[in-house]
Amino acid sequence: MLENYEKYLNLITGKIEGFFEKQKPYIFCKKGCAKCCEKGEYPWSEIEFKFIMKGFLELDPSIQNEIKEKVRKVKEDKKNFKEDGIFLYECPFLIKGVCSLYHYRGIICRSFGLLVQVEGKKPQIPFCSSLGLNYSNVYDLEKRSITVEKYKQTGIKIEPKIFNVSYKFLTNETFEKGFNFTFGDKKPLIDWFE
Ligand code: SF4
Numbered sequence: 001m002l003e004n005y006e007k008y009l010n011l012i013t014g015k016i017e018g019f020f021e022k023q024k025p026y027i028f029c030k031k032g033c034a035k036c037c038e039k040g041e042y043p044w045s046e047i048e049f050k051f052i053m054k055g056f057l058e059l060d061p062s063i064q065n066e067i068k069e070k071v072r073k074v075k076e077d078k079k080n081f082k083e084d085g086i087f088l089y090e091c092p093f094l095i096k097g098v099c100s101l102y103h104y105r106g107i108i109c110r111s112f113g114l115l116v117q118v119e120g121k122k123p124q125i126p127f128c129s130s131l132g133l134n135y136s137n138v139y140d141l142e143k144r145s146i147t148v149e150k151y152k153q154t155g156i157k158i159e160p161k162i163f164n165v166s167y168k169f170l171t172n173e174t175f176e177k178g179f180n181f182t183f184g185d186k187k188p189l190i191d192w193f194e
């Protein structure tokens, strides 16, 4: 089943990388930026967890121990989390500011940073737009939105585009049927660790 999942991953990753390439004038992702791994909830399906744990077993034992310690700490923080709202945390696979399991990363990790079409909601703008990163050249900080005025000021020919790459879309049953695997249950990454 993991083999089929990898085939699916190759397909969506290729497509998503193409979208990033098309939107190049608005993309400021670069090595060393991991803000999107520092605070999040990270929706994760069962097969994504099996896949990343396959990569985990190949890691140097000292890195494995660092990850285990981070998991323990995040789980403890989650247990003590008493505020309203969603518990956000640093991904335990982020080691010294770099993803320790990049090849095995989740689905959400692959599309984050684009403008995302979300069923029945306003398009999602990556939070890093307000930090001077992706789409910040067309992001109006006051209106908290991407505006035509800002776009016109840039003089860029390619327009900012919204892509159908929500987690819900990327994990729909059409892909399961097409590639013959199942995503399984879905929950925040940290909840997969016993
Ligand atoms: S999506 Fe934003 S926060 Fe994440 S790596 Fe790219 S620029 Fe950095």
Ligand code: SF4
Pocket: 036, 037, 042, 091, 092, 093, 094, 095, 098, 099, 100, 101, 102, 105, 106, 109
């Ligand atoms: S798996 Fe890697 S890319 Fe995904 S959130 Fe964690 S550190 Fe970031």
